[in-house]
Amino acid sequence: MSDSTPPTPAEVVIIGAGPVGIFQIFELGLLGISAHIIDSLTQVGGQCTELYPEKPIYDIPALPVCGAQELIDRLLEQTKPFNATYHLGQEVTEVSPLPDGKILVATSGGTRLLAGAVVIAAGVGSFQPRRLALPGIEEFEGTSVHYRVKAAADFHGRDLVICGGGDSALDWTVALCEKARSLTLVHRRAEFRAAPATVARMRELVAAGKMQVIEGHAAAVHSEHVAGANRLTGLVLQANDGQTTLKVAADHVLVFFGLHPKLGPIAEWGLELEKKALKVDTEKFQTSAPGIYAIGDINTYPGKKKLILSGFHEAALAAFAIQHHLFPEKRQFLQYTTTSPIMQKRLGVGGTDSH
Ligand SMILES: Cc1cc2nc3c(=O)[nH]c(=O)nc-3n(C[C@H](O)[C@H](O)[C@H](O)COP(=O)(O)OP(=O)(O)OC[C@H]3O[C@@H](n4cnc5c(N)ncnc54)[C@H](O)[C@@H]3O)c2cc1C
16 A cells, blocks of 8 residues: 555554454454554464463463463454454554544555554564574575565475474475475574474485485575676585584575564654553553553553453553543443443344343
8 A cells, every 4th residue: 555545544453463452352342442453473362372372371360271372262252243454464663643633553564544543562562583694694685585484386496495493494394395496404403393293204304315404503695696686596504513514505595583572663653661661551551642552561550560461451441541532422331241232232142122
């Protein structure tokens, strides 16, 4: 979408689709308010999905034990009736309050939304791939050096080097090995942090002479100048014995070193920060800018505890504050989902007209 296209109107835009951002959809939905939700990752779930999907959580009320991914799945199920619009794989780069009180939200993917209110549920920041640190590598990032696979077919018939030892590195090694012209897997250690079956399959491919695995690290890039541009041709690898250096052919290098959070553009939106967190009040969870709220791990206030439970509470109160911000003339009263026909209708559970 170009800058000249009018932005899409949105009642509320939620930045961050971690557990707290997802629950915000629910709390707004109960009050009849719709939401768009944006995350820089291509999947929802924030830290739960990205950092500890298999781990059990024991402090979610009424769920004595719940897997982190299971919690996200349950939240998605709970928010389904409210049909939020998801924009994944896009980092929010701009949040600009406009003179008429609306807020322009723009993303790296070209999405532009005109919001009545914004909730920042950005956790510890947006997750960014850990980069391969080699001199001169920047000019090949996005063309020959990749941190995620967009189209696997781009790598068919090519010389590939895959760096990393986790699930992503091993999954792509196994998936691409028999499609690539050559494949070298480079990992610092002999042990891999991936599903044992995938590691076993990789070892079979090595034994069959279809790929090689190097215990070491990438030390330099090789390129050649063709038709006015530099083209990546290979990598120099340094084996862990400290002596062996070898050059391998590489049209493409796929790097899977995991992700790390970065506060990133949030620090540039002119909002009051304290120790890399957004300062909010505890009545509305509003930041220093009217109409812009912050909930979950990204906010700070006296007594703040970075717990999912706290984020859920913050989402509930922020929803009431947002309702008042968007519809100041509307009378606010507390309704119970158990007894409110209107809330039950919104939830799609067929509320009756009796109270
Ligand atoms: C190993 C581990 C175990 C834990 N165990 C527990 C536990 O048992 N109980 C508990 O209560 N808590 C636990 N926590 C903490 C809990 O996971 C966090 O409190 C919770 O994830 C915070 O949720 P959130 O939605 O605020 O943020 P996050 O889960 O961090 O999600 C934020 C999302 O915002 C996105 N984002 C950030 N900036 C941008 C941007 N500019 N544009 C687009 N997207 C953006 C990020 O990509 C991310 O997906 C644990 C944490 C870890 C690491």
